[in-house]
Amino acid sequence: MNDVPSGQSLLFLTDEQLRxxxxxxxxxxxxxxxxxxxxxxxxGYGRAHHRAVHFINRSHGTTVNNxxxxxxxxxxxxxxxxxxxxxxxxxxxxxxxxxxxxxxLFLTEAGQRLERELSDAQRDRxxxxxxxxxxxxxxxxxxxxxxxxxxxxxxxxxxxxxRTT
Amino acid sequence: MNDVPSGQSLLFLTDEQLRxxxxxxxxxxxxxxxxxxxxxxxxGYGRAHHRAVHFINRSHGTTVNNxxxxxxxxxxxxxxxxxxxxxxxxxxxxxxxxxxxxxxLFLTEAGQRLERELSDAQRDRxxxxxxxxxxxxxxxxxxxxxxxxxxxxxxxxxxxxxRTT
DNA sequence: CTTGGAATGTCAACAAGGCTGACGTATTCT
DNA sequence: AGAATACGTCAGCCTTGTTGACATTCCAAG
Numbered sequence: 237m238n239d240v241p242s243g244q245s246l247l248f249l250t251d252e253q254l255r256x257x258x259x260x261x262x263x264x265x266x267x268x269x270x271x272x273x274x275x276x277x278x279x280g281y282g283r284a285h286h287r288a289v290h291f292i293n294r295s296h297g298t299t300v301n302n303x304x305x306x307x308x309x310x311x312x313x314x315x316x317x318x319x320x321x322x323x324x325x326x327x328x329x330x331x332x333x334x335x336x337x338x339x340x341l342f343l344t345e346a347g348q349r350l351e352r353e354l355s356d357a358q359r360d361r362x363x364x365x366x367x368x369x370x371x372x373x374x375x376x377x378x379x380x381x382x383x384x385x386x387x388x389x390x391x392x393x394x395x396x397x398x399r400t401t
Numbered sequence: 402m403n404d405v406p407s408g409q410s411l412l413f414l415t416d417e418q419l420r421x422x423x424x425x426x427x428x429x430x431x432x433x434x435x436x437x438x439x440x441x442x443x444x445g446y447g448r449a450h451h452r453a454v455h456f457i458n459r460s461h462g463t464t465v466n467n468x469x470x471x472x473x474x475x476x477x478x479x480x481x482x483x484x485x486x487x488x489x490x491x492x493x494x495x496x497x498x499x500x501x502x503x504x505x506l507f508l509t510e511a512g513q514r515l516e517r518e519l520s521d522a523q524r525d526r527x528x529x530x531x532x533x534x535x536x537x538x539x540x541x542x543x544x545x546x547x548x549x550x551x552x553x554x555x556x557x558x559x560x561x562x563x564r565t566t
Numbered sequence: 567c568t569t570g571g572a573a574t575g576t577c578a579a580c581a582a583g584g585c586t587g588a589c590g591t592a593t594t595c596t
Numbered sequence: 597a598g599a600a601t602a603c604g605t606c607a608g609c610c611t612t613g614t615t616g617a618c619a620t621t622c623c624a625a626g
Binding site for chain 1: 601605
């Protein structure tokens, strides 16, 4: 109820506009995952493997616990995926040096190849969309998405974003 | 390779920018589904039920086949969900008048109540995000999402969008 | 009128990927 | 010494996707 704008600019907050935003999000997300999904299926993996590989690549040497909190799944669920990746030689799990209870996760060369293949496909689509929409639209896109996150997820996102890695 | 812009404006197409867009999409989608998911869980339903209820509400009297093509799942998968909704009195299935093989789907009053509850929750979040980002950002958001869809999904999206219903 | 095909429903079986609960084993902290 | 932490694992359950097979009902073409 606070900061009610001047009238005309509120058109983007009508139920109809919001519903269009919702449906756009739904259909776009399907496009967003379509290309990696095709690649993953060939290799007998799923989205869960993609997410693991993606975030291990983002944070080399991350611990299992950290990955759990980023992905928001149970350790049993992650473990199943992680075990497959380790068995297939895509991920390496090293005992921590300071704290030997921890396992630090790394992509092997094969893992990096898969990550590259997946992210290339996803980036290609994102690039095409960004190019089609233009820089100003991209800024707005990011702003809205960030505002849509839960606060704890936004923290995770920002922590990853503000890395030099 | 065509229409290469002047240089500075290409910054939004760096791999780093694209990766941030990818991660923003991932985290935002989790936020996007979080509120309805909580409501659905209380009632013993899942996202599949939400999608069915949403699109039946959008297109009163749609056929099963049409719903299948929008949702992109197999009829067996949809049927399980649909049967639960029908058994629980949320959806009504009427035999077609012209073509009696077809079933036309409608929300009952109870179904409309659930749909309302779910979409209210989802709209609240979308509204907050739109409000925080502002009208210009919302335009960009929509542009990028539309450019990210597969062409056939974009057709579905546009068909729904351009309805007066 | 018969027959082929389309639309729908249903049964069975299976897989991925979530979940809970319980337990074991290091390791570290108090 | 005992509690807490990090991780792995076994077992079982659920949702939601998949294929395949088969029945029914109806429309339309021959």
